[in-house]
Each structure stands twice: as structure tokens, then as C-alpha cells.
Amino acid sequence: MMSTRHTIGAALCTLALAGVAGCGTSIEVSVPGQADGPVLSIGVALDEPGMSWYHNGAYSGFSVQVAQYVAKVLGYANKQIVFRSVPLDERAQRLADGTVDLVVGSYGGQEADGTQIDYAGPYLNTSQGLLVRDHDDGEREVAGAGDLAGRTACIVQGSDSGQALRAQVGSVSVEERDTYQQCVSSLLAGQSDAVAGPEPILYGLRDQGGSAYLAVLGDSYGSARFGVGVRSGQPKLVAQIDAALRQMVADGSWRQAADGLQSSVGYRVDTGSNPPRLVEAKQ
Secondary structure, three states: OOEEEEEEEOOOOOOOOOOOOOOOOEEEEEEEOOOOOOOEEEEEOOEEOOOEEEEOOEEEOHHHHHHHHHHHHOOOOHHHEEEEEOOHHHHHHHHHOOOOOEEEEEEOOOOOOOOOEEEEEEEEEEEEEEEEEOOOOOOOOOOOHHHHOOOEEEEEOOOOHHHHHHHHOOOOEEEEEOOHHHHHHHHHOOOOOEEEEEHHHHHHHHHHHOOOOEEEOOOOEEEEEEEEEEEOOOHHHHHHHHHHHHHHHHOOHHHHHHHHHHHHHOOOOOOOOOOOOOOOOOO
16 A cells, blocks of 8 residues: 655644643654554564564554553544554664654663664563473473573563673573564573563563463563653653653553553562653653
């Protein structure tokens, strides 16, 4: 389907509760030829059960709910939202070339190609963790991060989980794969000894892969944040998204999404560091 590029001056006056959001931010969006008005293209992962998961023709999960809420506050109806699968290591490129207007997901460190992305949020603070093989008798070859010395952990390309793990276990080898599903396959085939990543993603992978074969260790390490990324140089848009996230917390929608994460994959959000304290951004 042919697309036309439009730059819209978004009339985005956020509710008084949101506080800092102003009007007039320009967002470049892709408008399909048959669409009735502009659409907001949002980059998401498709392989993170519980967070951002494509299944039976639809996206679901905590990150997807955050994206939908933010889009609504920015003035977009559900029919104007287009989700696009964007790998971790392609987020900066897809924002820069206009394929997507926003991205949601885990972030930290520098993007794979060195391009700067500005993030609003975070909307979730978590720890890094390890997914390992499990056995009926409860015996595990890897029972903690220290057991990975001289072993191999699999991470998704573009993730900073390997860097965080190396800071914990200097002698660990890191194997990069394109998707989390490829990492799980590597783990089950014995090619790697653990999958490293943000804990809620690992809980989703365990739930999807079967708790009889996989386990998330209680030995967490490092930190992981989930936020909403935009092309660098749009401070007004970042402020408006931050305002939307504060509103999501205030009206109870954030807690509802967090409860859904626990009921779907068994991950209990740490209330000591969540919901994140969102500081009003300067426009």
C-alpha cells in the first residue's frame, strides 16, 4: 500500500493532571493511503511474552499497554496506532529514517550504531536476570551468576545485558542472537548455559517455553529500565510522554498493567522501585 509522509503539528494539550505537556510538537508519521487521518507508528518487540508479544495476529503485554496509553494521551485513537516489529539493534535507525515515531522497551547504554535516542520514563524499573535449564529433580548446572564463570550466556543483539553480566562475572562468554526465541533454543540445545536479560522478559520466556524445562534464577544482578524512545532533539515530545506516564500512574492504569504482567507470566513488580518516580521534564 502506498504511503504519504505528513508532518503534523500535534495539538497535544495534556490533561491538567499531566501538568507539563504543551501543544505544538511536530511528529512525522506515515499515513497509509486509505487511512482516515494520521497514524502513529510505534516500534515494539514481538518476542517478549508479557511485555511485548505478537501472538494470534495481535500485540499484547505491559509495554504495548504503555504505548497505547501514551498514544491516547497524545491524541490518537486505537485505529490510528500502527505497531511495527523493530529489533533492539535497529531502533535508532528506524526512528531516524521515520519508519517509526516512537519505540518502547528496555534501554541502557549506547544504541548499537552509536545513534542517540532520547527516552521518556522509565515506565518500569527491573533487574537483569538469568534463565537456565531446569530438571525434574531440581538439579541445575547453573544455580547462580557465579556458576557462569567459564560458561556461555546468550543475549539478544543490541541488548546491554551482556555488559552487565560481564561486570558481575568477568570470565563469562557472551553469545549474541537475533531474538530471545533463538537464545532459548540455544539454551535448550546446550549451546549456551543461560539466557541473560531483564527479569520480566525472562519470566515470559519461561512461561512460553515451559516451567518444567526452564527456570528464572533468584540471583538477579544489575538494573534494567523500560522507556519510550524518540528521535533525539524533541524535548517537548519527551515532556509530553513523561506527562502521559505520570497520568498513567495517577489514574491506576499503570497498576492494572503491572497486575496483568504478574497474572500472565508470574512476574511480580518490585514495589520498592516502582512505579518509577517521573520528574517533570523541561520543554
